[in-house]
Amino acid sequence: MGKQxxxxxxxxxxxxxxxxGLWKHPESERHRYKDLKYWVELARLLExxxxxxxxxxxxFGFYDVYKGSRDAALxxxxxxxxxxxSLLIPTMAYExxxxxxxxxVPTTYEHPYAHARRMTTLDHLTGxxxxxxxxxxxxxxxxxxxxxxKMIGHDERYDIADEYMEVVYKLWEGSWEDGAVVxxxxxxxxxxxxxxxxxDHRGRHCRLPGPHxxxxxxxxxxxxxxxxxxxxxxxxxxxxxxxxFIDGHSFESMKxxxxxxxxxxxxxxxxxxxxxxxxxxxxxxxxxxxxxEEKFRELTRLASEEGPQALYGGYTGIDLSRGAPDDVLAYxxxxxxxxxxxxxxxxxxxxxxxxxxxxxxKKIGGRAVVLTGSAEEVADRMQEWAEKTGIDGFNLGHLVxxxxxxxxxxxxxxxxxxxxxxxxxxAPGTMREKLFGAGRSRLPxxxxxxxxxx
Amino acid sequence: MGKQxxxxxxxxxxxxxxxxGLWKHPESERHRYKDLKYWVELARLLExxxxxxxxxxxxFGFYDVYKGSRDAALxxxxxxxxxxxSLLIPTMAYExxxxxxxxxVPTTYEHPYAHARRMTTLDHLTGxxxxxxxxxxxxxxxxxxxxxxKMIGHDERYDIADEYMEVVYKLWEGSWEDGAVVxxxxxxxxxxxxxxxxxDHRGRHCRLPGPHxxxxxxxxxxxxxxxxxxxxxxxxxxxxxxxxFIDGHSFESMKxxxxxxxxxxxxxxxxxxxxxxxxxxxxxxxxxxxxxEEKFRELTRLASEEGPQALYGGYTGIDLSRGAPDDVLAYxxxxxxxxxxxxxxxxxxxxxxxxxxxxxxKKIGGRAVVLTGSAEEVADRMQEWAEKTGIDGFNLGHLVxxxxxxxxxxxxxxxxxxxxxxxxxxAPGTMREKLFGAGRSRLPxxxxxxxxxx
Numbered sequence: 001m002g003k004q005x006x007x008x009x010x011x012x013x014x015x016x017x018x019x020x021g022l023w024k025h026p027e028s029e030r031h032r033y034k035d036l037k038y039w040v041e042l043a044r045l046l047e048x049x050x051x052x053x054x055x056x057x058x059x060f061g062f063y064d065v066y067k068g069s070r071d072a073a074l075x076x077x078x079x080x081x082x083x084x085x086s087l088l089i090p091t092m093a094y095e096x097x098x099x100x101x102x103x104x105v106p107t108t109y110e111h112p113y114a115h116a117r118r119m120t121t122l123d124h125l126t127g128x129x130x131x132x133x134x135x136x137x138x139x140x141x142x143x144x145x146x147x148x149x150k151m152i153g154h155d156e157r158y159d160i161a162d163e164y165m166e167v168v169y170k171l172w173e174g175s176w177e178d179g180a181v182v183x184x185x186x187x188x189x190x191x192x193x194x195x196x197x198x199x200d201h202r203g204r205h206c207r208l209p210g211p212h213x214x215x216x217x218x219x220x221x222x223x224x225x226x227x228x229x230x231x232x233x234x235x236x237x238x239x240x241x242x243x244x245f246i247d248g249h250s251f252e253s254m255k256x257x258x259x260x261x262x263x264x265x266x267x268x269x270x271x272x273x274x275x276x277x278x279x280x281x282x283x284x285x286x287x288x289x290x291x292x293e294e295k296f297r298e299l300t301r302l303a304s305e306e307g308p309q310a311l312y313g314g315y316t317g318i319d320l321s322r323g324a325p326d327d328v329l330a331y332x333x334x335x336x337x338x339x340x341x342x343x344x345x346x347x348x349x350x351x352x353x354x355x356x357x358x359x360x361x362k363k364i365g366g367r368a369v370v371l372t373g374s375a376e377e378v379a380d381r382m383q384e385w386a387e388k389t390g391i392d393g394f395n396l397g398h399l400v401x402x403x404x405x406x407x408x409x410x411x412x413x414x415x416x417x418x419x420x421x422x423x424x425x426x427a428p429g430t431m432r433e434k435l436f437g438a439g440r441s442r443l444p445x446x447x448x449x450x451x452x453x454x
Numbered sequence: 455m456g457k458q459x460x461x462x463x464x465x466x467x468x469x470x471x472x473x474x475g476l477w478k479h480p481e482s483e484r485h486r487y488k489d490l491k492y493w494v495e496l497a498r499l500l501e502x503x504x505x506x507x508x509x510x511x512x513x514f515g516f517y518d519v520y521k522g523s524r525d526a527a528l529x530x531x532x533x534x535x536x537x538x539x540s541l542l543i544p545t546m547a548y549e550x551x552x553x554x555x556x557x558x559v560p561t562t563y564e565h566p567y568a569h570a571r572r573m574t575t576l577d578h579l580t581g582x583x584x585x586x587x588x589x590x591x592x593x594x595x596x597x598x599x600x601x602x603x604k605m606i607g608h609d610e611r612y613d614i615a616d617e618y619m620e621v622v623y624k625l626w627e628g629s630w631e632d633g634a635v636v637x638x639x640x641x642x643x644x645x646x647x648x649x650x651x652x653x654d655h656r657g658r659h660c661r662l663p664g665p666h667x668x669x670x671x672x673x674x675x676x677x678x679x680x681x682x683x684x685x686x687x688x689x690x691x692x693x694x695x696x697x698x699f700i701d702g703h704s705f706e707s708m709k710x711x712x713x714x715x716x717x718x719x720x721x722x723x724x725x726x727x728x729x730x731x732x733x734x735x736x737x738x739x740x741x742x743x744x745x746x747e748e749k750f751r752e753l754t755r756l757a758s759e760e761g762p763q764a765l766y767g768g769y770t771g772i773d774l775s776r777g778a779p780d781d782v783l784a785y786x787x788x789x790x791x792x793x794x795x796x797x798x799x800x801x802x803x804x805x806x807x808x809x810x811x812x813x814x815x816k817k818i819g820g821r822a823v824v825l826t827g828s829a830e831e832v833a834d835r836m837q838e839w840a841e842k843t844g845i846d847g848f849n850l851g852h853l854v855x856x857x858x859x860x861x862x863x864x865x866x867x868x869x870x871x872x873x874x875x876x877x878x879x880x881a882p883g884t885m886r887e888k889l890f891g892a893g894r895s896r897l898p899x900x901x902x903x904x905x906x907x908x
Contacts, residue, residue: 013575015635015644015669024639031637034578034669036548060567060667070647070665077644081635081669083575084568091545094490109568113514113599114538121467121537124488144663145567181469181535183485185478188758190469190531193524209598211524213514215469215488215535304642 002421003386006393006435008102008245008278009046009405012057014082018366018397019282020311021304023077025400034083036091042402043092047099049409050423052434053131054092055225055245055395056085058104061142065313066306067321070141073314076307086118093126098426100434102131102225102243107164108157109137109146113208116171119222120214128218128430128441133225134240136161139314158232163203165240169449170199172221175212177454191215197454219441221449223431238264239448241275243435245395247367248279254389262390269446276392276435279385280368282399285407289374296372299364299399308361315367325355368397375411382412383421456875457840460847460889462556462699462732463500463859466511468536472820472851473736474765475758477531479854488537490545496856497546501553503863504877506888507585508546509679509699509849510539512558515596519767520760521775524595527768530761540572547580552880554888556585556679556697561618562611563591563600567662570625573676574668582672582884582895587679588694590615593768612686617657619694623903624653626675629666631908645669651908673895675903677885692718693902695729697889699849701821702733708843716844723900730846730889733839734822736853739861743828750826753818753853762815769821779809822851829865836866837875 016023016030023030032038046054063078064070073080089101103122105115122130136157137143143151152160180195199210226241228234237244238261248254262272284299286292309320323329328351352360364370369385371378385391398404416422427434430441443449470477470484477484486492500508517532518524527534543555557576559569576584590611591597597605606614634649653664680695682688691698692715702708716726738753740746763774777783782805806814818824823839825832839845852858870876881888884895897903 021642023637023644024642034671036544036579040548062665062667070650074645074647074650075643080667081630081645082571082667083578084572087540087544087572087575087579090490090541091548094494094545094548109565111563111565111600114563117536118538118541121541124537125490125541146565147661176535183477188475188478189529190477191528191535193528196524196528207601211516213516213534213536217488 002383002419004423005382005386005416005421006276006278007049007051007422008053008055008393008395009042009051010055010057010245010280010395010397011042012079012082013085013088014077014079016077017057017079018311018368019364019399020076020078020307020366021302022299022364022400024302025299027403028400030401036088039088039092040095042405043096043099045402045405045409047096049405049413050426051099052393053100053102053431055102055133056088056104057133058082058085058106058135059139059142060106060109060137061139061145063139063310063314064141065317065319066310067319072306072310076304076310078307078310078314086122089122089130090125093129098129098434100129100131100223100431101126102133102223104133104135106135106137106142107161108152109142112164112167112171112206116168117213119168120172120212120217123217123219123222124214128432130219131223131225131243131431133227134161134165135227154230155232158236160205161236163205165449166203166452167199167201167206167208169221169452170201171210171212173443173449174452174454175199175210176216178216181215218430219432221443223435234261235264237261238275239268242432243276243278245278245280248281248369248385248389251385251388254279254385254391258390268448271446274444274447277390278393278395279389279391280397281382281394282365282368282370282397283378283404283408283412284370284372284399285375285378285411287374287411289377292372292374292377296364296370303362303364305362308366309358311366312357312361320354320358320361323354325353325358327354328352329354329357365397365399375415378412379415379419382416383419386421456837456873458877459836459840459870459875460730460732461503461505461876462507462509462847462849463496463505464509464511464699464734464849464851465496466533466536467539467542468531468533470531471511471533472765472822473818473853474530474532474761474820475756476753476818476854478756479753481854481857484855490542493542493546494549496859497550497553499856499859499863501550503859503867504880505553506847507554507556507885509556509587510542510558511587512536512539512560512589513593513596514560514563514591515593515599517593517764517768518595519771519773520764521773526760526764530758530764532761532764532768540576543576543584544579547583552583552888554583554585554677554885555580556587556677558587558589560589560591560596561615562606563596566618566621566625566660567667570622571667573622574626574666574671577671577673577676578668582886584673585677585679585697585885587681588615588619589681608684609686612690614659615690617659619903620657620906621653621655621660621662623675623906624655625664625666627897627903628906628908629653629664630670632670635669672884673886675897677889688715689718691715692729693722696886697730697732699732699734702735702823702839702843705839705842708733708839708845712844722902725900728898728901731844732847732849733843733845734851735836735848736819736822736824736851737832737858737862737866738824738826738853739829739832739865741828741865743831746826746828746831750818757816757818759816762820763812765820766811766815774808774812774815777808779807779812781808782806783808783811819851819853829869832866833869833873836870837873840875
């Protein structure tokens with residue numbers, strides 16, 4: 001049997017995610033993002049396709065680097081308008097049985113005391129089907145709206161995030177003992193106060209005495225996701241993350257990343273497969289190769305000119321309007337700290353001109369690998385990626401919603417199942433059990449978060 | 455036809471709300487608060503009973519004044535363990551058609567940029583069925599967990615809240631024009647940038663350039679609730695609130711409050727009925743008076759000794775363990791600023807001894823008026839309160855959940871309907887339309903929030 005493949009769907013509670021311009025597609029229902037029915041339909045589709053999770057990205061600001069303005073982002077709905085992602089999850093969980101959810105929440109802007117309670121609440125309401133994508137947030141416009149004069153530097157954001165993790169581990173793992181809630185009517189004791197503890201955190205960035213406000217949820221700590229491409233980001237992920245996601249560019253670079261993150265995890269006392277790696281992917285599937293190619297050409301006709309440059313500007317801090325097409329683009333360190341991402345984004349092994357970068361970023365699907373072909377061809381290529389790189393699965397973005405994902409579920413999933421590389425039934429239990437095995441609802445002892453247990 | 459009565463249900467996403475000790479009741483299903491099914495059942499019950507809204511309280515800390523410890527609160531589940539309330543609302547809205555929701559969020563601890571997006575998201579997802587209960591938060595233990603060395607003073611909290619309201623009005627009312635989202639595929643314009651504006655807020659407590667992240671929701675500004683008993687709190691409510699709730703003690707004091715808040719609202723350029731007043735109420739209903747009295751005696755047998763003193767300590771800052779039963783309790787101003795509430799709570803017109811206060815706070819139902827009787831008797835008394843005081847309706851708490859509310863819906867609602875003082879059908883539209891009339895989805899021009907429109 002071939003290497004098993006796992007799937008997350010990659011989305012955002014906004015008018016558009018990364019598929020610039022494709023809100024114009026006649027089949028797009030993307031403008032229904034404000035309607036819970038849209039999300040319930042999506043969740044049911046994903047559960048029919050046996051996806052492990054729906055992964056919700058988030059941003060707290062505007063992509064306003066390109067031409068020094070947010071106008072291009074607004075015009076092309078580049079992750080704006082955007083709504084809160086967490087509020088979508090309970091209803092999707094209520095209307096499904098197995099599908100899990102990972103939600104992006106920045107450590108830079110949400111206070112850990114309120115955030116810890118929100119995640120515990122989500123874990124309770126979903127029956128333990130929740131993950132948290134830990135981000136430090138990269139948009140200067142977000143920093144300004146949260147009262148910061150300027151963006152906190154990239155590495156300092158990770159230092160803050162490290163302390164933030166310590167605080168939430170203490171709240172989730174160390175504050176309420178198992179069995180604290182006894183609900184003993186005869187003795188008149190709902191919670192045994194001897195089993196509820198202050199965490200007394202006094203750190204560099206935060207003082208937080210506790211205790212946690214909520215009783216323990218099925219997983220306590222949600223399944224931890226992270227996407228860090230930089231050296232500091234990879235180090236953070238290797239220590240904390242249980243699932244990482246990353247753009248893919250070549251078999252070699254992806255294999256290097258997978259091997260590196262597992263090796264770093266081992267140096268933290270973890271096991272190699274304690275970290276699952278998901279590669280960003282979009283697919284254009286037809287009944288034949290020719291039909292898929294024709295679909296891809298149609299999508300390319302709808303691609304935008306300025307939207308993807310706005311997206312790239314937000315990710316990298318680089319304004320592509322500031323150079324002539326033949327000028328060579330010199331990467332530099334910015335407060336975004338996104339030089340690495342800029343390089344990844346353009347898959348460049350040598351310096352590129354502005355014109356070359358613009359052509360690359362305009363490619364449909366953005367930073368993700370796009371596989372175009374018949375269902376068999378797409379399945380072949382997915383298996384090839386998995387086998388050659390050691391990734392655990394894919395983070396599947398939408399191009400046209402919901403038809404891209406419908407095509408995938410209807411056409412590709414059955415082939416992967418027939419080939420024995422994709423599950424036909426969900427595993428029971430919580431998200432962590434579904435991903436890592438029965439009996440593992442909580443962080444394993446070797447995870448740093450477990451060190452804060454009493 | 456008699457004066458029309460409106461109903462809110464009053465609840466909290468915690469193991470227990472104000473009905474100390476009644477989690478021990480054999481019919482209590484309160485421990486299911488972590489399960490969305492519990493809340494969906496409650497929402498359907500309330501919609502069957504034509505309640506306007508479910509009002510969700512919240513606290514971000516522990517009731518730890520009594521004996522200088524949180525132990526009594528934990529033992530009797532005095533609003534702890536507690537989960538996030540907002541995350542319950544979308545699913546209840548999805549499973550109902552008309553029921554509206556008001557959620558408590560403190561201006562002291564949630565950043566206005568994130569909060570404004572959450573409320574807009576809720577307004578979108580509920581189709582305009584959302585209200586926000588504006589609180590400044592009163593628990594010192596919450597302040598400590600949000601990084602404050604000591605509680606911000608009572609009046610300063612309201613000054614911060616006033617600026618906070620200005621910021622969120624600017625985001626909700628003034629940032630995105632109607633028609634900003636055009637979704638014009640031919641021109642390639644999703645949002646017209648010329649209709650999305652920075653708010654450029656530079657205040658004493660907050661700098662926030664904007665724009666708002668979300669497109670306008672059905673109501674833009676959620677229906678504004680407030681509960682302020684102090685002079686500063688009443689002034690705040692008279693300016694901003696569309697619904698206020700208050701404990702009731704006597705016809706005279708309630709009528710004074712109702713007349714005062716309406717008169718103050720008029721001085722802000724508003725109309726008297728721009729502010730609806732809801733009085734806290736609990737009911738014990740039987741098929742006969744005798745059956746109700748027997749139920750009440752059973753509830754009283756389950757009442758707790760220490761839990762209500764913990765609750766009182768949290769509300770007032772007064773530790774009832776620190777005086778002998780015969781000592782006179784001297785009210786003093788505390789950082790809680792709750793002297794007024796302390797007086798209200800005990801309904802005292804003269805100084806009371808510690809022992810007398812303890813007996814009063816142990817009364818089942820806490821600070822709320824409790825009506826015990828047959829359905830006809832309870833309906834009579836509700837009508838009497840409404841007619842003699844000018845209140846618009848009641849904020850109905852639970853004693854035993856869900857049986858208290860089931861009894862009310864099954865037995866009292868039909869009588870109020872027969873008497874023509876309670877609606878038999880919901881009005882269509884958003885929450886603000888249901889409460890204030892067709893065509894009024896948004897704040898009226900005379901409300902201060904409307905002044906921030908462009």
